[in-house]
Amino acid sequence: MWRRRRGDRLARELRVVWEQRDPTEIATILHRDVELVVDGGAEIGAGGRLVRRAGEVAAALVELLPPDGALAVAGVNGSPGVVMRRDGRVVGVLCLATRRQRIDRLWMVTAPAKLGHWNIT
Numbered sequence: 001m002w003r004r005r006r007g008d009r010l011a012r013e014l015r016v017v018w019e020q021r022d023p024t025e026i027a028t029i030l031h032r033d034v035e036l037v038v039d040g041g042a043e044i045g046a047g048g049r050l051v052r053r054a055g056e057v058a059a060a061l062v063e064l065l066p067p068d069g070a071l072a073v074a075g076v077n078g079s080p081g082v083v084m085r086r087d088g089r090v091v092g093v094l095c096l097a098t099r100r101q102r103i104d105r106l107w108m109v110t111a112p113a114k115l116g117h118w119n120i121t
Contacts, residue, residue, distance in 0.1 A: 007080035007098050008073070014096070014103065015071045015082050018061055026058035031104035036060055041111025057106065064092065064108065083118070090118035 010029055017025040036057045038049040051060045065071070066086045074083045076095040084092035093115065097105040109115065 007096060010098055010103050011073045011080035011082055011096060015073050018065060018082070019071055021062050021065065023055065023058035023062050026061055027054040029103055030054040030057055031099055031102035034102070034104050034106065036106040036108065038064070038108045039111050039114065041113055061106075064110070066091065090115050093118060 013029050014026070017029065032054050033052070034054050034057050036051040038051070038060070040049065049060075051057050065084065068086060069091070070085045072083050072085070074081055074093075076083075076093055079095045079097065081093060081095040083090055084094070092108055092110045094106055094108045096103050096107075
């Protein structure tokens with residue numbers, strides 16, 4: 001239970017610093033050896049992408065957030081996460097895992113085919 005609460009707290013903190021688009025602030029809540037896996041999907045030619053280390057992951061997160069993107073904390077597959085919306089539609093879902101009071105793993109799905117159920121109205 002305490003791990004879930006810590007993950008929820010870190011998801012809320014991540015949303016706040018990510019919206020500020022400041023990679024230095026984002027990096028403060030990431031484990032130094034954090035990994036980010038981005039699944040952009042083959043249909044948009046993005047495929048998979050792996051980013052390692054806090055500074056690089058923080059910069060990648062800033063790059064992934066559209067200029068008019070909005071973020072919200074949400075449960076993702078039973079784990080803490082953040083949902084990215086643009087014009088009211090979900091364009092990315094991020095799930096996180098923690099270690100030693102920091103985020104150490106991030107999985108981001110931006111593949112439209114995999115986000116369909118997030119946009120059912």
